[in-house]
Structure formats: structure tokens, C-alpha cells
Amino acid sequence: MTTRPRLTVLGTGYLGTTHAICMAELGYDVLGVDCDAGKISKLDGGEVPFYEPGLAELLTRTLASGRLRFTTSAREAAEFGEVHFLCVGTPQKVGSLAADTSYLQSIVTELAPYLDRSALVVGKSTVPVGTAQWVENTLHAMAPAGQDITLVWNPEFLREGFAVNDTLRPDRLVYGIKGETTPALLDAAYQGIYDLAAAEQRELPVIVTDFATAELAKSAANAFLATKISFINAMAELCEASGADVVQLARALGHDARIGPKFLRAGIGFGGGCLPKDVRALRARAEELGVAFGLLDEVDATNARRRTSAVTLALSLLDKPSEAKVAILGVTFKPGTDDVRDSPALDIATHLVDHCAQVSIYDPVGMDNARSALPKANYTLSPLDAVQDADLVLALTEWDEISSIDPELLAPAVKQKRVIDGRNCLDARRWRNVGWQYHGMGRH
Numbered sequence: 001m002t003t004r005p006r007l008t009v010l011g012t013g014y015l016g017t018t019h020a021i022c023m024a025e026l027g028y029d030v031l032g033v034d035c036d037a038g039k040i041s042k043l044d045g046g047e048v049p050f051y052e053p054g055l056a057e058l059l060t061r062t063l064a065s066g067r068l069r070f071t072t073s074a075r076e077a078a079e080f081g082e083v084h085f086l087c088v089g090t091p092q093k094v095g096s097l098a099a100d101t102s103y104l105q106s107i108v109t110e111l112a113p114y115l116d117r118s119a120l121v122v123g124k125s126t127v128p129v130g131t132a133q134w135v136e137n138t139l140h141a142m143a144p145a146g147q148d149i150t151l152v153w154n155p156e157f158l159r160e161g162f163a164v165n166d167t168l169r170p171d172r173l174v175y176g177i178k179g180e181t182t183p184a185l186l187d188a189a190y191q192g193i194y195d196l197a198a199a200e201q202r203e204l205p206v207i208v209t210d211f212a213t214a215e216l217a218k219s220a221a222n223a224f225l226a227t228k229i230s231f232i233n234a235m236a237e238l239c240e241a242s243g244a245d246v247v248q249l250a251r252a253l254g255h256d257a258r259i260g261p262k263f264l265r266a267g268i269g270f271g272g273g274c275l276p277k278d279v280r281a282l283r284a285r286a287e288e289l290g291v292a293f294g295l296l297d298e299v300d301a302t303n304a305r306r307r308t309s310a311v312t313l314a315l316s317l318l319d320k321p322s323e324a325k326v327a328i329l330g331v332t333f334k335p336g337t338d339d340v341r342d343s344p345a346l347d348i349a350t351h352l353v354d355h356c357a358q359v360s361i362y363d364p365v366g367m368d369n370a371r372s373a374l375p376k377a378n379y380t381l382s383p384l385d386a387v388q389d390a391d392l393v394l395a396l397t398e399w400d401e402i403s404s405i406d407p408e409l410l411a412p413a414v415k416q417k418r419v420i421d422g423r424n425c426l427d428a429r430r431w432r433n434v435g436w437q438y439h440g441m442g443r444h
């Protein structure tokens with residue numbers, strides 16, 4: 001075994017691309033693998049196929065160093081790597097709440113027949129509990145090296161928008177292993193991350209457990225975060241009905257160290273490629289295992305209701321929606337990303353497109369993805385262009401550029417000074433002081 005084992009990263013989506021680039025940055029020789037030749041040639045050419053702050057610069061640097069390469073060949077991956085990271089996506093299955101693990105199944109069954117010497121396989125994808133056991137069984141049955149292939153389940157907790165930092169500086173590492181000791185190859189593969197933590201005098205907790213607990217650690221983390229958001233959004237509904245203010249309520253709650261202030265921002269709810277599908281996948285898996293977990297249905301339903309009630313509020317504020325012009329500021333599922341997967345903002349925009357004369361959208365980086373998902377909207381180059389002649393403005397993603405927008409600057413452009421603050425990110429008093437009718441979420 002070398003001190004810096006050669007790594008492969010299978011699946012170059014959000015997780016895999018970031019992982020491959022960051023591990024090369026830490027000094028490892030890394031081969032990124034994907035069956036999508038288009039994606040591979042983009043990455044080879046130095047282009048990150050999505051927006052993530054800092055990642056493009058690191059890709060350029062690591063490609064130039066010669067430590068990072070990409071391929072579409074599973075055979076090449078098996079020949080090259082001592083440690084293979086499984087990073088493929090597990091989206092929601094069409095027509096079901098469950099996760100679709102077919103990409104994982106494909107990559108494992110493609111790689112296994114070429115694994116002819118001992119190697120470590122590290123599963124990072126978010127999977128239904130029980131999947132790791134299937135992966136291990138398959139590797140042992142299909143790989144010529146058989147039992148010399150070791151599997152570890154090591155879920156990833158990175159956030160979009162902070163992906164580079166979260167990968168280099170994880171707040172914890174979870175290792176699901178078989179047996180008593182962590183494989184030395186795993187420690188060697190993560191030595192760069194351990195060293196960085198030591199150099200920065202940061203604690204890096206490592207939780208060593210079994211496969212099932214490691215798989216559940218990830219599903220539970222996302223489900224808990226979603227639950228926290230839906231809880232505060234349910235409180236927002238109660239605030240709306242009782243005249244209370246959910247922003248102040250969240251501050252009052254957050255000072256209790258047992259509750260904490262994070263993930264208590266009420267608004268139009270959670271979206272993205274992870275939280276919504278992971279809540280549903282955990283619900284589906286619990287049901288398969290005969291465990292009642294209706295709490296998750298309510299988390300999902302509360303989240304959906306926030307979108308519907310934002311649409312209802314918007315339509316109720318317009319005299320004649322079919323003749324109205326609506327402006328939407330921010331369309332990605334959160335700031336710091338161009339991702340519009342299951343974006344609450346895009347969902348609301350889609351409903352308003354069906355009811356209103358015109359919907360104009362501005363987003364600092366999400367326009368291309370939004371345009372392909374919702375071509376019927378009008379896309380503008382600035383917030384000021386978007387609000388031109390608008391009867392209603394909706395701020396739906398809290399980009400700094402949107403939160404800090406000057407209401408006086410927008411005022412002369414709009415037809416009606418009405419704003420819905422879907423993320424409670426605007427300074428309500430400032431907007432009201434210059435004559436805007438301001439509507440927050442769960443606040444008066």
C-alpha cells in the first residue's frame with residue numbers, strides 16, 4: 001500500500017466531481033469516472049458542469065498538476081485505483097417515494113468484474129438502509145478478487161454552495177464497516193483530510209459503526225433538517241393565524257442551546273436534489289421495513305403547503321391575475337447554487353405562469369437551468385428589468401443581491417409597489433417606509 005493510495009471516484013455529479021477535485025487538491029492521484037461522455041469531456045477540458053463557488057479554479061489547478069484525470073471506462077478505473085469511491089446519484093423513483101438506486105447498481109456491476117486484486121470500495125451515495133449489504137454481496141460475488149474487496153459505507157454531508165469547504169473540512173466522518181477495525185486503506189485515503197484538520201487545530205470526530213447505522217446517519221440528518229424547517233414553517237402558519245412574528249419567534253427559540261438557531265428560517269420551504277427526496281426515501285424505506293413514520297409525511301405536506309400558500313397569497317393580491325405582470329427575484333432552491341431541482345421558487349413560478357399574463361424571472365446564476373425547466377417565463381438580465389411594470393414582486397431566493405436590493409430603486413419601475421418576501425430576507429421596515437405593501441411569511 002502506498003502512503004497516498006490511488007483513488008477513483010465513480011459518478012461525476014455534484015458529489016463526485018467535488019470529491020474528485022478536492023482529493024486531487026489534497027495531493028492524491030485521482031481518476032474520475034462517469035458513463036456520460038459529454039460530462040467527462042467537459043471536466044477534462046476544465047469545465048465544471050454546474051455552478052459551485054471555488055470549484056472551477058480548483059479543477060484548473062488539479063488538471064494542470066496532472067493528478068486528476070477523467071474517463072468513461074470502468075476497466076480503467078479498476079486497473080488504476082486502490083480505493084474506489086461510489087458517488088452516483090440516487091434520485092426519487094418516478095411514480096414512487098422511494099430512491100432510485102439503479103445508477104448505483106449499474107456502477108457496482110460494471111466495476112466488479114474488473115476488480116482482480118484487493119481493493120477498498122467506499123460508498124458515499126445517499127442510499128436506503130440495506131443497500132450497502134447488497135453492494136458488498138455483489139462485489140464479493142462478481143469481483144475476481146472476491147472477499148479481498150472490502151466495502152466501507154461513508155456518507156457525505158456536503159452542502160451545495162459550500163461543497164469545497166465541506167469536503168476538505170467535514171464536521172464529522174462516519175464509517176460503516178464490517179468487523180472491528182477501520183481498514184488502513186481508508187485512513188490512508190483520508191490522511192489528507194486528517195492532516196488538514198490537525199494543521200488547523202480542528203477536531204474531526206470519526207464515528208465508526210456498522211453499514212446500516214452509517215446509511216441511516218445520512219438519511220436521518222437530512223430528514224431531521226427537513227423536519228426542523230417544516231416545524232418552523234408550521235409555526236409560521238400559526239403566526240399568520242395569530243398575529244405573531246415567526247422571525248422573532250425563531251430568534252427566541254434559537255437561543256436555547258438545545259434547539260439552536262440554524263435551519264429555523266421560515267419561508268417557502270426546502271427544496272433541492274437532497275432534502276425533499278431523502279425525506280420521501282426514508283419514509284418509503286421505513287414502510288418497507290414495517291415501521292410507521294407518518295411524521296415524515298407531515299414534514300413533506302407542510303413543505304408543499306408553503307409553496308401553495310405563497311401562490312394563493314400572490315393570486316389574492318392581484319386584481320386580475322390573467323392581466324397581471326409578476327416579477328420573481330431568485331429561482332434557485334437556495335443561494336450559492338444554480339440548482340433548480342425541486343426548487344420552491346421555480347415551483348411557485350410555474351404555477352404563476354399558468355395564471356398570470358407575464359412572469360419575469362431574474363436570478364444571479366440560475367437562469368439557464370430555470371429557462372430549460374420553465375421556458376414559458378420571461379428571463380431578464382437584472383432585477384430592475386424583471387420588475388418593469390410589475391403588479392407584484394416576489395423575492396423567492398435570498399441571494400445577497402436580492403436581500404440587499406434597494407426598494408427605492410425598484411419603486412419607479414413597478415406598476416404596484418407590492419412585494420412578497422418568500423424567504424423573510426428583506427428589511428420589512430425599509431420597504432414599508434418607502435411605500436411598499438410588504439408581505440412576509442409568518443410575520444405581519
Ligand code: UGA
Binds near residue numbers: 126157273
Ligand atoms: C443538504 C444538507 O444540508 C447536506 O448536509 C447534505 O449533504 C445535502 O443536502 C445532500 O444530501 O447532499 P443542500 O441540499 O445543499 O444540503 O441544501 P441545504 O443547505 O440543506 O438547504 C436545503 C433547503 O432548505 C433549501 O431550499 C433552503 O432554502 C431550505 N432552508 C434551509 C430553509 O427553508 N430554511 C432554513 O432555515 C434552512
